[in-house]
Amino acid sequence: MIRVRPSEPTLEEFDEILPTINASRNSVYFVPQNGIFALNMRVFVTYPYASDLGSINQEFLGTVTRVDKLPGDKQGVAVELLMPIFIGTRETIRRLT
Numbered sequence: 001m002i003r004v005r006p007s008e009p010t011l012e013e014f015d016e017i018l019p020t021i022n023a024s025r026n027s028v029y030f031v032p033q034n035g036i037f038a039l040n041m042r043v044f045v046t047y048p049y050a051s052d053l054g055s056i057n058q059e060f061l062g063t064v065t066r067v068d069k070l071p072g073d074k075q076g077v078a079v080e081l082l083m084p085i086f087i088g089t090r091e092t093i094r095r096l097t
Contacts, residue, residue, distance in 0.1 A: 002028055003046035004079070007061060012036050017049060021076070027065070029078045037064050037077045045079055059085045 005015040014034055022029040028047055037043075041064040046057045060081040068076035 001049045002030060003044075003049040003057070004030070004032065005044050007042040007044050010036070017051075020047075023047070026081045027078060028062075028081070029076060031070065031074055031076055035073060035075050037067055037075055039064055039067055043079060044085070045081060047081070061085055 001017060002020055003015070003017050006013065012034065014032075014036065016032055016034070018030045018032060020028050020030050028045060043062050043064065044059055045062045046059045049055075049057050061083050062079040062081045064077055065080045066076075066078035068078075070076050
């Protein structure tokens with residue numbers, strides 16, 4: 001599961017918890033419930049995501065690298081995970097390699 005939300009203000013706010021269709025070390029592919037994703041859109045992605053008490057969820061800054069049109073007015077969205085976000089530490093400036 002992943003959690004996806006905008007990293008910048010948007011006309012339509014969203015905060016979705018979704019299963020991944022495909023994932024790699026530095027990217028995820030999912031089918032969102034809304035169709036507002038666009039190429040180069042910046043998002044926060046929590047991956048992997050769990051709502052259980054005590055879960056260690058890692059948040060990343062990501063950018064939308066591909067938007068596929070799917071049947072039923074759905075989108076398939078690929079997001080590159082640019083860097084992990086660590087609150088209050090210097091680790092935030094490190095990029096994924």
